[in-house]
Amino acid sequence: MTLLASNYKNDPIDVLAGDWMSEGNMTVRAGTKINGQVDAYEPTFLEALEPALPYIAKYRIKVAINAGASDTKKLHEVVARMVKAKGLDLSIAWISGDEVLPHLLETQKRGDSPFENICTGERLGDWQFESMYAQAYLGGLGIAKAFERGADIVVCGRVSDASPVIGAASWWHNWKRSDLDKLANAFVAGHLSECSSYSTGGNYTGFKDLECLGWENIGYPIVEISTSGEVIVTKNKGSGGEVSVDTLTSQFLYEIQGPWYFNSDVTAILDDVSFEHISTNRVALRGIKGALPPPTTKVGITAKPIYQAEMHWFITGLDAASKARMIEHQIRALMAPHIQNFLHLSFQTIGSVPENPTNQNAATVDFRVIAQARKAEHLAPAKFVRPCIDPIMCAYPGATPHLDLRQAFPKEVFEYYVTLLPQSVISHQVHLSTDEVIDIPPPSETRTYPKNQPTQDTTAKKFDLASFGATVRAPLGTIVHARSGDKGSDCNVGFWVRHADEYTWLQNLLSTEFVKQLLADEYKGGRIERCEFPGLKAVHFLLKDHLDRGVSCTLSVDFLGKNCAEYLRARMVDVPLKFLARGRI
Known part of the structure; x- marks a missing residue:
């Protein structure tokens, strides 16, 4: 100011x-x-x-x-x-x-x-x-x-x-x-x-140009x-x-x-x-x-609080999925006497190991254990953090827990409606x-709108994608900007491009069904609403109830919905070579 x-x-x-x-x-x-x-x-x-x-x-x-x-x-x-x-x-x-x-x-x-x-x-x-x-x-x-x-x-x-x-x-x-x-x-x-x-320029997919x-x-x-x-x-x-x-x-x-x-x-x-x-x-x-x-x-x-605790392990190198499966199995066995008191329990592997990594950080992923319960005592150290740590001597090769355990003790979080x-x-x-x-009186004239926004699963301006010529597999974000965000547990994501012919391609590529395929494992069966903004060369999607209850209590690390767009831009699609020739975003 x-x-x-x-x-x-x-x-x-x-x-x-x-x-x-x-x-x-x-x-x-x-x-x-x-x-x-x-x-x-x-x-x-x-x-x-x-x-x-x-x-x-x-x-x-x-x-x-x-x-x-x-x-x-x-x-x-x-x-x-x-x-x-x-x-x-x-x-x-x-x-x-x-x-x-x-x-x-x-x-x-x-x-x-x-x-x-x-x-x-x-x-x-x-x-x-x-x-x-x-x-x-x-x-x-x-x-x-x-x-x-x-x-x-x-x-x-x-x-x-x-x-x-x-x-x-x-x-x-x-x-x-x-x-x-x-x-x-x-x-x-x-x-x-x-x-x-x-x-x-904040939170903008063209940030490199700035x-x-x-x-x-x-x-x-x-x-x-x-x-x-x-x-x-x-x-x-x-x-x-x-x-x-x-x-x-x-x-x-x-x-x-x-x-x-x-x-x-x-x-x-x-x-x-x-x-x-x-x-x-x-x-x-x-x-x-x-x-x-x-x-x-x-x-x-806002509801009266529930309680949350989380703990992290580091997994490095080969067989990350198998290592994660092993430590999850061991933690679950130790939590078994108390697990019925958890409202939510999630085991998450965050990140992936590239082929032939050139440094140890690149070869390391975060294994996250997060739980929620109605009472703080249900997440007391003996019931949450000890079962998370105690497998250390019999866990996967290289097993390394995070030693900062402040998040592993119960804190208040709030359900939101x-x-x-x-x-x-x-x-x-x-x-x-x-x-x-x-x-300040309320408006004297109002209009009641339908519960759902107007939606159109496919574009009305049909065009054969093959007519754009030869393609190459590349991340969608190579030529497509995107932005996403949260409203409660809904997540919106909008995509836009720089040129008119790219927009014709985008309109025809991004049907509701195709976005479900892009979401892959992230799609949980919810309603998706689609609309177009021709003046912006944009296609917009509303992913209903996509964010696990919203920012206040979600188990997801994408608690603001802002990384949904970045995930989708990283997904591989068939991109026309002539668009790539214009330069990447």
Whole structure:
């Protein structure tokens, strides 16, 4: 924040918008809030804010953030004291209404809704865990109202990732709820900027091309939003990285669910999305349309904690699979008296040994043992870590356990359930520094959308793959960019290419059935939804319930779903030679 605020004369920013929330820290902060041992907001926000405050006050920069997590009022109080201590003239407001467990339980008790899990289809009444906290995703119009009433800094909890940008643009341009196209463009602008440096080259499959620009300081996106809703994305001057059609396509495809993108204020229709290169590090967003918001909003429910422990062995050289099988057999035998108390137990071999390795690290894989149970005592040392270690003298050749056993002792993890709650039952309020409280009503007009996104298993633009000429077996990622991410236990993955003929090939190659084949052992039979974004030369897939319950409690090392794309790019396909001749990604 200091970097951007202090450089106002070169980059005149009107509003600093920050997204501190994820499903990972939502559950952790929920646990913190319930046990009351420490503050349940995100402290790194204060580290970012404190040195930036003099510049924020000097240049009258507005700030909207969701770092309140599960303690928004308390964070507001801390920020107000910090501003007062510095003698600055800044008004601090905060937003409430995202904490909704009482509303949810009351609605469930009345039988008004089964509260179906939007990832798994499970009903809340059938969930095997006890709810302790629930947060709804709020829109941005409360932020807009706070700015309208003079607030300089607006502290929020679980507003959606893009809501600070929606709120800022709506306030600045005095938009109405009926300005759906404008709100939708601001919504997507918020999505493009919410993840810090992701739009300037972070988590981007073309990262090798950015080395000459500087990997160590790839910059932050700045979105320019006009009164008419037009959006241009740039970045702070003097930074490395880049803003390009490809870096923005990468961020756009991150965590979307399909052609409908929902927010409490508006639904963005993405079918015709494209990016236009204007000049160096200036790219325009095109083709976004707005539609009515849904009558519901997403709710994340955190359950009372379960417990997890894990332990690692190193396996080196030949016969890795047989060595893994041996140590698993021995550990299971020692765990047998207690194994019935485990909710989950997984043995995982992470990595593989290349042919004729040239160093020992390359020849070593990680064998991971991970278990979860309802009670910490079920994972006590005698029941988990001792059975994991005790086979050491009779195990595979070279058997070497990891000697850092901190993860082998039980820690809290939280099951997470994602459902929908009517916006009409949420008490969305703005709390001003004058102690005035303003109600933000839900949208008066909404639209109920089908449960599933539009899907098309194969392209409508059929083309014979053989017509592309001679091919060679090569990794898909040799010429195809990709990006993936998590939403609950759903995983999305989008693929895109650089040229029009490559897109025709990609459309015809990547059917739903072909993606199942690419997933190979990772495909567990779940629903897959497919759509195309021709303006981006992209094909997108939503893998329903792919991530083992989501980031808060998954047994997978891909707990954020970000490596799914990289796995699929590594899979071998028949790539036309003429595409390879253009150069690899």
